[in-house]
Amino acid sequence: MLIREFKKGVKELFAKLESFIDEVFGFGEKVGDHALTPAEKRVKDKLEAREKRLKEKKSGIFRRRFGKVSKSIMKKEMPKDFLNALKEFGKTEDDILDYYTKYHNENDFIFF
Structure with missing residues (x-):
């Protein structure tokens, strides 16, 4: 040991x-990046992005499907059963949609 x-x-x-x-x-x-041509740099960046996506996929991190989300998109994408369950806790639909829209847009996490 x-x-x-x-x-x-x-x-x-x-x-x-x-x-x-x-x-x-x-x-x-x-250090060696300064000698790359623009085409070589694009290829290198593309390969690095591919490796990053593969690493994220293996670790369970998923990329966003949407950039900025509005309340209408959130209402369409959020499961109805989940929305109804949150309503039973005393929140209104607008409060719930505002909270999760803000959560999605301000963080690097995704809700759906």
């Missing part, structure tokens, strides 16, 4: 050392 912890610490140390050397001597992906 002690050896395993030591290996983990050594890996972190070498990763930090490698990033420092890359920064000082100009190696690595972070």
Whole structure:
């Protein structure tokens, strides 16, 4: 167990050392972007975006289907049973739709 912890610490140390050397001597992906042509940069950005979407999909984070949501879209997309259940707690339909519209538009989370 002690050896395993030591290996983990050594890996972190070498990763930090490698990033420092890359920064000082100009190696690595972070520094090498200035030599890319616009077409190469677009391809690289597209590949990075694809990798990010794949990572989000594997981790359970989903992308937004809508940019900004209005109350009418929220009313259409929200399940009717859920809306009726919230109404039973004493809230009006407008209050519920306003809350979830604001929640959707102001956060990076999605409601539906």
